Amino acid sequence: MLDERKKRVLQAIVEEYIKTAEPVSSNAIMNLEGLECSSATIRNEMAELEKLGYIEKTHISSGRVPSEKGYRFYVDELLEDDKITVDEIEYISDKLETKVNELEDLTQIASSTISEITHYTTVSIGPNTDVQLIENIKFVLLSPRMMMAVILTDNGLVKETIIKFDEDITENQVNTLNYMFNNKLKGEPITKIDKPLEKYLVDEMKYSVNLIKPIIVQMKKVVEEEKVHLEGAKQLFELPEFNSLEVAKNFVNILDEKELMADMLNNGYAKDINIYIGEENEKEELKDFSVVTFKHRIGNKDLGTIGIIGPKRMDYSKVISVMKYISKKLSGYSEENNEEKEGRENGRRKKE
């Protein structure tokens, strides 16, 4: 275990490096609070921290840079998460109070707010498909060969899609579809809209395959679709590490692969906030970056995941603070949302 002064030295190095992006010398951090000693003493401490693997030299006579182990220790043990200013609090509150019609928009607003405050790039994605339950399905005929399907989920999301047919459809058919799908799927996860369901409806329930197949195919598609939303890509280019074309190129490659990002956000652990530092990222392309993912919810309902992509020397402290504050703010939404849900449930009862 590190003694207090070593912790203090490590913290100083990490924070200084986060601020300047330059290797930190013994001179630079002496005289800081808790480090009132000579640079020689600090050099001795640094030598030991290096032996333990928390910091590294870029070359033999350079200052020190945190290693990934060093960042990890910093994040786990030394981080103070109250680095958020009054102005920022006000700005966030303001943003989150925007009235939204679709909850999806809320995720995007949270995402762009985080990007604006932290100056890092954010990506966001809707809730994991397998935790969403179907609350209601509605088919609406738009023209004889064109139908719209609307799925309401328990977390308040709405998914719609157009379905086209090669033959005319009657209002009657739409009505039985409405009945059948709701009967079969209400309360089930949306992933239940699948091949077996198609088989069941055609083989057992004797629906025409020409009718059912396009419906299942299209609904399955819209349900599985991951809408990745990106914010603030250009901001990272202001950072000194982006002077390396290699890094810049890597970064654009990442952004260009939406599926890659969707993966990244979905494969988080159970925790609401996860931090992946450099090599800890599963994706090769992200090994020079740190990613913080943030699953946000209203009440206990998953609303989606936001990922912050920044350099390894990301200002973890600021990022975590902002997330925690947003989390807190969003739980305030909870009551409003409950009201809404009651309303919807009444509606359902009326129809049954």
Added chain:
Amino acid sequence: MLDERKKRVLQAIVEEYIKTAEPVSSNAIMNLEGLECSSATIRNEMAELEKLGYIEKTHISSGRVPSEKGYRFYVDELLEDDKITVDEIEYISDKLETKVNELEDLTQIASSTISEITHYTTVSIGPNTDVQLIENIKFVLLSPRMMMAVILTDNGLVKETIIKFDEDITENQVNTLNYMFNNKLKGEPITKIDKPLEKYLVDEMKYSVNLIKPIIVQMKKVVEEEKVHLEGAKQLFELPEFNSLEVAKNFVNILDEKELMADMLNNGYAKDINIYIGEENEKEELKDFSVVTFKHRIGNKDLGTIGIIGPKRMDYSKVISVMKYISKKLSGYSEENNEEKEGRENGRRKKE
């Protein structure tokens, strides 16, 4: 006016520079077809072309690079647009035959196909709002306080949005809304969904403002919304001009501003294909790039605009060829679409 050989020299310089991105020397282009003379002769021609402003030197003893005037002349007078291979034709045909449920997807498919074949970045956007006519509006109650509005336009696009109310809505109200909106708006441009309409419905028709206002606000929003779609951003980073961080940064800045791109695509001239070279671009950020915009349609109905962003030494020839071929292919869609439209019109008649 340039004599034939000067044209040939200019053409050779432009094409060589497009291929290599290196200043073109008199040696490099001699012996090309139509230029069977010594390098000295070519140097004389080059000196004159430079005096006329078609080509430039990067430094006093360097080879020549086309000026923007040079590119412009090349594009207007020298370009041959049959630079498309059999493989590419096959690839495009294949892609465009994908079955789409929403015409919007077709624009995206065209856009990504172009990006894949040319290796440039493409952006795409739906049709200009003021050319789209309302064919049908449908309101559907999803729950007592939540309604969905669907707008079908004459070019086959579907726009949907959720509207939330602070008080319960009855099926009856929805029915009169359906009647009223269709009655008032069928055949009108979608931009007619605006403040004055709200005023009319509330003041003249005595609808409750609590009912109408959210409808108009939300529908207006969805109608005006520009969905910009981006494809192949990373590809430009393979180009040698992206070795300059300055250029790379500029490029990411452009991509990050979706409104800027929407603007760019909307402000085209009447022609279907427009070419903007360097400074010809309205946007300062694009002055190092060339943009080719391509308004594509089925029959005479605008389906959206695709923009190709590349270096000034873009392979205009390839780009134009691909676009023309896609245009041709899409007109094949026309018949299918007409069938579809007839179907829809039948549906309308039935309801009236």
Added chain:
DNA sequence: AATTAGCAGGCGACAAAAAAGAGTGCTAAA
């Protein structure tokens, strides 16, 4: 009059050498 061969001169690109600067490790003293 148009074309060409040949050559001097200008400039960038690259490499090697030199100089400057920053920070460490170590030693010896406090």
Added chain:
DNA sequence: TTTAGCACTCTTTTTTGTCGCCTGCTAATT
């Protein structure tokens, strides 16, 4: 245990020199 001091290492920046490319010009040729 801490500190002052210094030699040493390595990067960064600047300087210098060389090489090669390409042009413009001149004089000769067609």
